[in-house]
Amino acid sequence: MKPPDDRLEAIRARIQQALKRSGRAGPVRILAATKGRSPAEIRAALEAGIDLIGENIVQEAAAKFPALPPVERHFIGHLQTNKVKKALTLFDCVQSVDSWRLALKLEREAAKAGRRLPVLLEVNPAGEAGKFGLPPEETLALAREVTRLEHLSLQGLMALAPYAEDPEAARPHFRTVRRLFEELARLPGAEAHLLSLGMSHDFEIAVEEGANLVRLGTALFGPRPSGTR
Numbered sequence: 001m002k003p004p005d006d007r008l009e010a011i012r013a014r015i016q017q018a019l020k021r022s023g024r025a026g027p028v029r030i031l032a033a034t035k036g037r038s039p040a041e042i043r044a045a046l047e048a049g050i051d052l053i054g055e056n057i058v059q060e061a062a063a064k065f066p067a068l069p070p071v072e073r074h075f076i077g078h079l080q081t082n083k084v085k086k087a088l089t090l091f092d093c094v095q096s097v098d099s100w101r102l103a104l105k106l107e108r109e110a111a112k113a114g115r116r117l118p119v120l121l122e123v124n125p126a127g128e129a130g131k132f133g134l135p136p137e138e139t140l141a142l143a144r145e146v147t148r149l150e151h152l153s154l155q156g157l158m159a160l161a162p163y164a165e166d167p168e169a170a171r172p173h174f175r176t177v178r179r180l181f182e183e184l185a186r187l188p189g190a191e192a193h194l195l196s197l198g199m200s201h202d203f204e205i206a207v208e209e210g211a212n213l214v215r216l217g218t219a220l221f222g223p224r225p226s227g228t229r
């Protein structure tokens, strides 16, 4: 495998170009989406300069994390309430809160563990059926409730745009989420500073539209082994 160093350098250059086009200042954090990647592959990414990783599946994280050096870890998949307790022992932040039920469960377990957990709300900006995330029109109402939970710190929003051949198609969806993020930042009690948008295919559009965290798998590690998503 080609080491991730030169890939990371190229990604950073593309992020800088996207920032320049949009007239925004950075920084933009890069999260390495590590699903399906071995601890050795992840360690190589950390050595190349990655300081934030994201996993989608609690069991996969539990199996791999002990072999990794300390690094910030975010949960980015769909979290079932029966996995919350375990997730809290593995992750620094849950980016994918998409229901009051899940928020309450996280609140209870964080309270028991004596911590205050950073969370993002996941939005489903295109209203895609069969995808997780909150309808845009319900997001701020849930945000208001979550800011009242003592052991959760609401730090922003996360979203995936529908896959389309042309990454430009993601732009209106990212814009929807950025507008919600701006409203969220004005809510009393919200500590919103993270806008997690964009994957390998569409991260430049996401950065142009205001993302300050992009989640990259294939752009960083190369194509995923077949049979994984």
Ligand SMILES: *Cc1c(COP(=O)(O)O)cnc(C)c1O
Binding pocket: 033, 035, 056, 076, 077, 160, 198, 199, 200, 201, 215, 216, 217, 218, 219, 229
């Ligand atoms: C896999 C995944 C990514 C990264 O996907 P790539 O297309 O490989 O960059 C980003 N976000 C989430 C939620 C993912 O599951």
